[in-house]
Amino acid sequence: MSPAFYADTIADLRRLFTEIDRAPETVQTCALRFELAAADALVVYETTRRKGLTDSLFYGRPAGAEAQQTIPQVAAFAAIDRFLALGQFLALTGEGEAGKPLDKRYPHCAVSITYRRKGQPKARAMRMVFIGFNDDADALAYGEGADDGALVIRRPHVTAKAFEWM
Template structure:
């Protein structure tokens, strides 16, 4: 069975995140956490609004040197925007994370050829009765040809085969 492509989902997700940045006053509460693994670096981005107070933090950790440095939110977000503009995406199921952590880490880094991004986004716009949330982990690829190559190399149970996907670990919008 072929893996599910997530390009359309990422376009929608990016539009929602961009709206949050452009119109933060429209949101009663939100929490956005993103982690990007690329080129032997981890870029972490978090932004939160609760009880009228906002806060955010971004940093980069170099896996080669072990050093971590704080980043400007705008600079970090630009890296995530670059990820969102890639040609195609596959999503990880998260199955086997705890049982075979080494294999899962190899699946994520794949010799650092493809970037991966974990996203947890919860928000409630003003006037809406409930929150909306997603928690997914994607690999970014140049296009469908790269997606086919990546899928052949990855374990079949490691990549989402059919959407919408929902498990105890990851879920599409709910």
């Protein structure tokens, strides 16, 4: 079966990410964490909002470096935003071979977000790992060579390890 595409979900996620970055007061509570692995580098964007206070942490590890270092918020946001601007996305199920290394030819981003807007009765949450591609053709070609069960093929995807918006 063909893998499920996630460009629509990522477009919504990109808008939400930008909104929380620019105006965190628009949400009552949030716990947001993006871990982007691309070109042997790592960028982590993490922010939490509770009781009107926002706490953020931005760090990364440049390609070839062994130690992580704090990076400016602008740099972390730009890296994540560039990933979210790619043309197509596939999602890992979390059920594939444990410990198997990521394919370094493609950027991968682990997303963990829980948020509740002001006035809303309940929070929404997502925990997924997305792989970014330039277009549908690249995503399909990658999907054809992927291990069985490694990629999400049916949406919405909900397991104990990975789930779409709940």
